[in-house]
Amino acid sequence: xxxxxxxxxxxxxxxxxxxxxxxxxxxxxxxxxxxxxxxxxxxxxxxxxxxxxxxxxxxxxxxxxxxxxxxxxxxxxxxxxxxxxxxxxxxxxxxxxxxxxxxxxxxxxxxxxxxxxxxxxxxxxxxxxxxxxxxxxxxx
Numbered sequence: 001x002x003x004x005x006x007x008x009x010x011x012x013x014x015x016x017x018x019x020x021x022x023x024x025x026x027x028x029x030x031x032x033x034x035x036x037x038x039x040x041x042x043x044x045x046x047x048x049x050x051x052x053x054x055x056x057x058x059x060x061x062x063x064x065x066x067x068x069x070x071x072x073x074x075x076x077x078x079x080x081x082x083x084x085x086x087x088x089x090x091x092x093x094x095x096x097x098x099x100x101x102x103x104x105x106x107x108x109x110x111x112x113x114x115x116x117x118x119x120x121x122x123x124x125x126x127x128x129x130x131x132x133x134x135x136x137x138x139x140x
Contacts, residue, residue: 003096009088013048016055021047022075030075034083042082049078049091053098074098107136 007015022030027043036042053074077097081090111132115122125132 003092003099009091012052012056012091016052019051019055019058021051021054027075030079034079036083037079045082045087045090046075046078049082049087049094050074052091053078053094056095057098107133110136 005012024040024043024047027047028037030043030046031037037046074094078090078094081093085093114132122132125135
């Protein structure tokens, strides 16, 4: 699961220590009905992997500071990964997702799924001449 990196996971934890992250309260609200996320140890793991992701992207030349709006989406994905993976595996998977996801491809796939599963909603958007991409782009 680990991607090619010049740093190990423990090194990344140390390097990103000064980076801001979610507060404890924000971390527990990502999956508020999940018993695991009421425990500080699990919410701390989520905070730590998001902190490293944020630091990692800031060191990348292609980093765009407007990506901070993605924090909640990454929190949710990271939280679900922590339910099934170790902290380190969840981090490497989340990093791989953030480095490889193409916004246009994601929106196109969601649009296709919506057309198949929610035809009434799609018809309503078409009726009012609303492009799904305009709505969905704020999710990412």
